[in-house]
Amino acid sequence: MSTSLRRYSLLWLGLLTLASAAVALxxxxxxxxxxxxxxxxxxxxxxxxxxxxSGLAGAGAVFQGALRNPLADPFILGTSSAAxxxxxxxxxxxxxxxxxxxxxSLGFALLSIAVVYRIARIDGKTPIxxxxxxxxxxxxxxxxxxxxxxxxxxxxxxxxxFYLLGTLTEGNRTLIAISGSIxxxxxxxxxSFSRELDALTQGEETAFHLGIGVxxxxxxxxxAASAMVAAAVSVAGMIGFIGLxxxxxxxxxxxxxxxxxxxxxxxxxxxxxxxxxxxxRTIAAPLEIPVGALxxxxxxxxxxxxxxxxxxxxxx
Amino acid sequence: xxxxxxxxxxxxxSSGFALHSIDLEIPQQAFLALIGPNGSGKTTLxxxxxxxxxxxxxxxxxxxxxxxxxxxxxxxxxxxxISSEQFFEFPFSVAQIVAxxxxxxxGRFGKMSAQDWQIVEEALRMTQIQDLSKRPISExxxxxxxxxxxxxxxxxxxxILMLDEPNAHLDIGHEIEIFRLLQFLNQQHAITVVVVLHNxxxxxxxxxxxxxxxxxxxxxxxxxxxxxxxxxxRGAYGADVSVHPSPTGGFPQISYDR
Numbered sequence: 090m091s092t093s094l095r096r097y098s099l100l101w102l103g104l105l106t107l108a109s110a111a112v113a114l115x116x117x118x119x120x121x122x123x124x125x126x127x128x129x130x131x132x133x134x135x136x137x138x139x140x141x142x143s144g145l146a147g148a149g150a151v152f153q154g155a156l157r158n159p160l161a162d163p164f165i166l167g168t169s170s171a172a173x174x175x176x177x178x179x180x181x182x183x184x185x186x187x188x189x190x191x192x193x194s195l196g197f198a199l200l201s202i203a204v205v206y207r208i209a210r211i212d213g214k215t216p217i218x219x220x221x222x223x224x225x226x227x228x229x230x231x232x233x234x235x236x237x238x239x240x241x242x243x244x245x246x247x248x249x250x251f252y253l254l255g256t257l258t259e260g261n262r263t264l265i266a267i268s269g270s271i272x273x274x275x276x277x278x279x280x281s282f283s284r285e286l287d288a289l290t291q292g293e294e295t296a297f298h299l300g301i302g303v304x305x306x307x308x309x310x311x312x313a314a315s316a317m318v319a320a321a322v323s324v325a326g327m328i329g330f331i332g333l334x335x336x337x338x339x340x341x342x343x344x345x346x347x348x349x350x351x352x353x354x355x356x357x358x359x360x361x362x363x364x365x366x367x368x369x370r371t372i373a374a375p376l377e378i379p380v381g382a383l384x385x386x387x388x389x390x391x392x393x394x395x396x397x398x399x400x401x402x403x404x405x
Numbered sequence: 406x407x408x409x410x411x412x413x414x415x416x417x418x419s420s421g422f423a424l425h426s427i428d429l430e431i432p433q434q435a436f437l438a439l440i441g442p443n444g445s446g447k448t449t450l451x452x453x454x455x456x457x458x459x460x461x462x463x464x465x466x467x468x469x470x471x472x473x474x475x476x477x478x479x480x481x482x483x484x485x486x487i488s489s490e491q492f493f494e495f496p497f498s499v500a501q502i503v504a505x506x507x508x509x510x511x512g513r514f515g516k517m518s519a520q521d522w523q524i525v526e527e528a529l530r531m532t533q534i535q536d537l538s539k540r541p542i543s544e545x546x547x548x549x550x551x552x553x554x555x556x557x558x559x560x561x562x563x564x565i566l567m568l569d570e571p572n573a574h575l576d577i578g579h580e581i582e583i584f585r586l587l588q589f590l591n592q593q594h595a596i597t598v599v600v601v602l603h604n605x606x607x608x609x610x611x612x613x614x615x616x617x618x619x620x621x622x623x624x625x626x627x628x629x630x631x632x633x634x635x636x637x638x639r640g641a642y643g644a645d646v647s648v649h650p651s652p653t654g655g656f657p658q659i660s661y662d663r
Contacts, residue, residue, distance in 0.1 A: 157492060284508055290495040291505070294457060294488045299561075300481030300509030345495040 098343050102356035109360045110135050113367040117374075130260075137257045137265050137324060138363040142331060144272035144321040146358025149332025150339075150351050151279045151314040154286035155307055157293075160221050160395060162333035163318040164388075167228030169329065171201030172315075172322035173253065174231045177238040187267050195319040201227050202311050235327075255328035255381015257366050268320040275313040275320075276355065282310055283347035290345065328381040330388020331358050337395065406469045408433045408565050408597040409454055414463035416453060424449055424621045426463065433564075436591045436598045438608035440632075441618035442642050447601045448489070448569055450618065454599070455486045455567050468564065481509035485558035489569040491550070493543050499553050500538040503528055506560025528559040532586060548579035555586060565597045566590065572604060580604070584611040609633045609657045617641055633657045 113135045114127050145163060152161040152168075163169045175197035179190045208223035209215045235253060243249040251258065259265065279286075285306045288296040293303050321328070339353040362380070365387075369380040411429040424446045431437055439447040452458045454465055456472045465472045467483060475483075485506070506528065507521045517525075529535045532552040537545065542553060551571055558566055571587075572580040588611060590596045602608045608615055608629065615632040617625040619641045625632045634657070635648045645662040 154495075157494075159494065281513060284505075284511070287497070287501075288505060288508060290492070290497075291502075292488075292490045292492045294486075294490045295492075297457060297477060298455065298481060298484075298486040298488065299505055300478035302477050340496060344501070345497045346501055 099349060099352055099356070102353055102360070106139070106356045106360045106363075109363050110139065113138070113363045116367040117370050133260060133262060133265060134257050134366070135363055136269075137259060138366050139359040140265070140269045140272050141257065141321040141325040141328065142335075142358035142360070142362030143355035144268075144276070144317040144358070145328060145331040146335035146339075146354040146361070147272075147276050147279060147351055148314040148317040148321075149358075150336035150347070150354040151286065151310055152332070153336055154290050154347055155310045155314075156215065156220055157290050158215075158220055159337060160333070160392070161224070162330065163314075164327065164329035164332060165221065165228065165392070166205050166224035167201045167226075167231055168198045168315055168318045169322050169327045170228050170231035170235055171197040172319040173327050174234045174238075175319070176323055177235055177243075181238065181242055187264060191267070191271070191319060191323055194323045195316055197231070198315040198319040198322075199312065201231060202315055206311075251379050252326040254379035255326040255384070256379045257325055257362075258377075259324045264324055268324045271320040272317050275317045276351075278313040279310060279317075280348070280351050282306060283351060286310070286347040286351075287345070326379075326381060328362070329385045330392065331361060331384055333395070334388055334391050335361055406433070407431055407466075408435065408468060409599070410464075410466040410469075411450075411454065412464045412466070414453060414460040414465060416449060416458060416461050418449075422446070422449070422621065424453070427623050429616060429623060429626065431597065431599060434591065434595050434597055436588070436611070436613040437600070438612040438615045438629075439599065439601045439618065440603075440605060440608050440615055441624075445618040445641075446621045447618050451486075451567055451569055451599070451601050455484065455488075456480055457488075478509045481561060481563075483563055484565040484567065485561040485563040486566075487554045487558055487568045487571060489573065491554070493550065496541045496543055498539050498541055499534060499545070499556075500525065500529070502542055502553050503538075503556045503560050506557040506562075509561060524562065525560050528556040531559060531589075532556040547574045548576075548582070551575065551579070551583055552586070555583070559590065563596065565599070568598070568600045570601055570603060572602070572607060580607065587611070605633055605638065605659050609659065610654070630655065630657050633659070 114131050117131060149162045152163065152166065153159055172194045175194035176190060179193040205220065205223045205227050208226070209220040211219065239249060239253065285301050288299045288301045297303050335357040336350065336354045339350055339357050343349045343353045365383050366380045369378050369383050372378065407430045409431040411427050414427045415423065415425055417423040422444070427450060439450060441447050449458065453460055456475065459473055503525050504517060507517060507524065511517065529538055532555055534549065534552050534556060537549060542550060545553065571583050575583065584607060587598050587600070591598045612629060614627065615629050616623060617632050617637065624641060625637055633648055638644065638646055638648060646659050647662055648657045648659055651658050
């Protein structure tokens with residue numbers, strides 16, 4: 090059937106991602122770049138972009154499927170700002186050990202998704218608009234917490250401000266390696282639950298009648314997706330809207346089947362973030378702008394478009 | 406062994422609505438309509454029998470085994486359910502939706518085998534939607550969507566099929582098509598069919614037996630002509646209707662009184 094066609098689209102996306110990574114290696118404020126700059130400075134940065142982009146987009150695809158909500162995204166649901174709050178607190182407590190930092194970040198991310206879910210769930214149902222509203226409330230709260238900490242403890246630090254806006258300047262290779270492993274492992278878990286995600290998009294009752302242990306599966310998926318978000322946020326700050334835009338575009342290209350959609354979203358997220366970062370480095374060179382600000386500038390209008398479209402369908 | 410055996414089942418929602426000690430034996434290959442006025446407990450009974458809700462007291466057995474003892478996958482291999490909760494905003498193709506009926510038969514990393522796809526093809530053919538198989542479900546009409554969901558249920562290869570108002574939002578032509586399809590599955594494939602219905606005329610014409618619920622109790626259970634009578638329907642629904650025997654078949658016909 091159309092499976093072979095879909096496999097090719099994954100291949101194409103993979104090649105495009107490689108190509109964009111290659112382009113990003115040769116783009117930057119220093120021209121012509123020495124091989125030291127390309128391999129020592131830009132390569133880790135491109136790798137970080139690939140990891141964070143695919144982690145955020147993969148998590149977005151999982152949230153959208155598990156919540157049966159095309160508007161769900163780690164940034165809009167408040168998961169990202171909660172994870173950032175965890176990182177800020179870890180910084181305040183001068184916990185520099187990586188695992189402690191991740192656990193703080195993951196803990197807050199899980200707390201936020203649990204709170205959003207509890208607020209939005211009415212009589213065993215989670216209507217789509219209520220989830221977005223609950224997410225907005227929770228993300229506003231954690232955003233306020235983040236900037237409160239910033240204004241009290243880090244007001245002198247431009248690095249921290251940059252981090253909060255979302256940036257790929259983190260150079261610590263151990264940190265990149267650890268978050269990369271976390272993202273890959275959780276990605277694998279989510280991918281292995283593709284069928285369950287397919288079933289959940291048909292409604293929780295239907296998923297149960299198709300043989301899915303709904304509550305357990307949802308918990309596993311929320312934890313795995315939140316862990317991906319926490320790992321991405323710990324190294325790159327609050328980069329928004331990739332988890333919203335990319336899975337949605339990929340669904341238009343490869344369809345809704347999560348076995349294809351999840352890897353396609355990972356490629357798409359990597360591609361998008363690596364290119365956006367190349368742009369962020371060069372658009373105001375020699376100044377550099379935070380890539381998170383750039384993705385939000387592109388993402389917000391897209392969110393409005395999506396919201397209008399889902400309202401027009403009128404199914405909610 | 407009965408397909409479904411409901412023994413002394415009681416249930417109460419936190420909102421206060423309750424079912425009171427229901428006893429119901431549904432034999433193999435039955436075609437049963439659950440009828441009753443709004444709020445009489447039809448859908449609640451269906452949700453109890455399909456394992457979504459657990460009875461407060463009493464037991465429900467499916468082919469001899471208590472429903473709550475089933476693993477979800479095992480349950481889904483014996484019983485397909487088309488609930489009234491239906492969502493179509495994700496762009497799955499018709500074939501992909503029908504293939505979901507194979508999920509309970511596949512392992513976590515198991516692929517759809519040639520035989521699985523053959524079962525999907527057969528389900529598409531039986532519901533006469535082969536031509537739609539590559540179309541996204543979101544583009545179909547309500548009648549076509551209902552067929553897709555029935556095809557998915559067929560692909561599950563269940564021995565019991567439960568449906569909550571499969572004729573809601575359908576015009577009378579499509580409604581009859583759906584009931585003919587259910588009759589075919591019931592007679593040719595020996596599937597036990599339980600269906601919640603508001604339309605009494607359809608229940609009388611197509612179902613082999615009817616159970617009437619009233620205020621959380623089973624008021625009457627039997628053949629259509631035993632349950633759907635002027636006296637019983639007027640009493641349960643408080644509606645000014647009359648029931649007459651059909652001039653052609655033997656089944657009761659309902660007409661409104663002015």
